[in-house]
Amino acid sequence: xxxxxxxxxxxxxxxxxxxxxxxxxxxxxxxxxxxxxxxxxxxxxxxxxxxxxxxxxxxxxxxxxxxxxxxxxxxxxxxxxxxxxxxxxxxxxxxxxxxxxxxxxxxxxxxxxx
Amino acid sequence: xxxxxxxxxxxxxxxxxxxxxxxxxxxxxxxxxxxxxxxxxxxxxxxxxxxxxxxxxxxxxxxxxxxxxxxxxxxxxxxxxxxxxxxxxxxxxxxxxxxxxxxxxxxxxxxxxxxxxxxxxxxxxxxxxxxxxxxxxxxxxxxxxxxxxxxxxxxxxxxxxxxxxxxxxxxxxxxxxxxxxxxxxxxxxxxxxxxxxxxxxxxxxxxxxxxxxxxxxxxxxx
Numbered sequence: 315x316x317x318x319x320x321x322x323x324x325x326x327x328x329x330x331x332x333x334x335x336x337x338x339x340x341x342x343x344x345x346x347x348x349x350x351x352x353x354x355x356x357x358x359x360x361x362x363x364x365x366x367x368x369x370x371x372x373x374x375x376x377x378x379x380x381x382x383x384x385x386x387x388x389x390x391x392x393x394x395x396x397x398x399x400x401x402x403x404x405x406x407x408x409x410x411x412x413x414x415x416x417x418x419x420x421x422x423x424x425x426x427x428x
Numbered sequence: 429x430x431x432x433x434x435x436x437x438x439x440x441x442x443x444x445x446x447x448x449x450x451x452x453x454x455x456x457x458x459x460x461x462x463x464x465x466x467x468x469x470x471x472x473x474x475x476x477x478x479x480x481x482x483x484x485x486x487x488x489x490x491x492x493x494x495x496x497x498x499x500x501x502x503x504x505x506x507x508x509x510x511x512x513x514x515x516x517x518x519x520x521x522x523x524x525x526x527x528x529x530x531x532x533x534x535x536x537x538x539x540x541x542x543x544x545x546x547x548x549x550x551x552x553x554x555x556x557x558x559x560x561x562x563x564x565x566x567x568x569x570x571x572x573x574x575x576x577x578x579x580x581x582x583x584x585x586x587x588x589x590x591x592x593x594x595x596x597x598x599x600x601x602x603x604x605x606x607x608x609x610x611x612x613x614x615x616x617x618x619x620x621x622x623x624x625x626x627x628x629x630x631x632x633x634x635x636x637x638x639x640x641x642x643x644x645x646x647x648x649x650x
Binding site for chain 1: 436476478480482
């Protein structure tokens with residue numbers, strides 16, 4: 315398919331989105347990521363039944379943490395897509411990157427630069 | 429286990445706002461089991477504090493450590509060489525942890541990172557419920573194994589009261605009326621007659637009403 319998606323996205327592969335941990339996402343922000351999103355399977359299609367629902371709950375929990383830290387909760391999102399949906403993967407990557415670009419650099423990074 | 433709840437981040441940040449070198453100290457006991465103060469939660473809290481400090485343009489010295497138990501001096505001792513090098517220690521053990529830490533290391537301010545809430549058990553992953561109030565005189569066998577002290581809002585010994593409706597307590601539709609459950613349980617066991625016993629006012633001297641408690645086992649004492 316050779317689809318193009320933004321090069322600034324670093325992919326961290328996991329066996330299931332249910333394996334995503336609060337710490338994985340928090341550490342990314344600590345290390346200067348401007349945004350983090352979890353790409354899980356379609357709801358109802360999880361090979362382990364509820365992995366993607368668990369991931370969504372963790373993402374929602376993290377939104378609360380970010381808000382408490384004074385960081386825009388929109389910097390973390392959960393998306394569902396099938397592994398057969400290459401074009402959707404690229405589209406989400408472009409849309410999320412555009413959204414984060416609109417929000418600007420992470421406040422964690424901005425303070426460091428100042 | 430002893431169950432706790434994380435303190436709000438804002439409260440913890442306020443505690444350490446003028447402290448440069450901070451240690452987040454976890455405990456592998458009860459608080460690890462109830463997912464509030466173990467190694468994982470130490471990592472999460474410390475990362476959150478580092479992010480907050482980076483964001484404020486401060487040096488993010490927030491170290492992480494988890495010891496076996498914070499309620500035993502031998503494990504508290506493990507920190508002898510490092511503890512006093514910190515400007516603040518946040519203990520995310522139950523209320524015993526910050527006290528044992530500050531007794532052993534009097535020069536370092538120790539802050540509680542969690543609120544200790546109750547003695548209870550896990551109903552399912554992520555859900556805990558109070559089961560014991562450590563009243564110091566266990567009587568659960570008289571009530572079908574269900575504790576009216578810890579689980580009745582009024583701790584009444586001769587229930588149910590008039591606030592019991594549809595199996596629930598009047599304080600909230602989420603709270604079971606334990607006396608309803610006791611009666612059902614005893615009836616199911618064919619022991620309803622035992623509930624005719626009238627219990628006199630409970631002597632609370634074995635509970636906190638007798639002042640702080642201490643237990644000594646002469647055979648174990650060194």
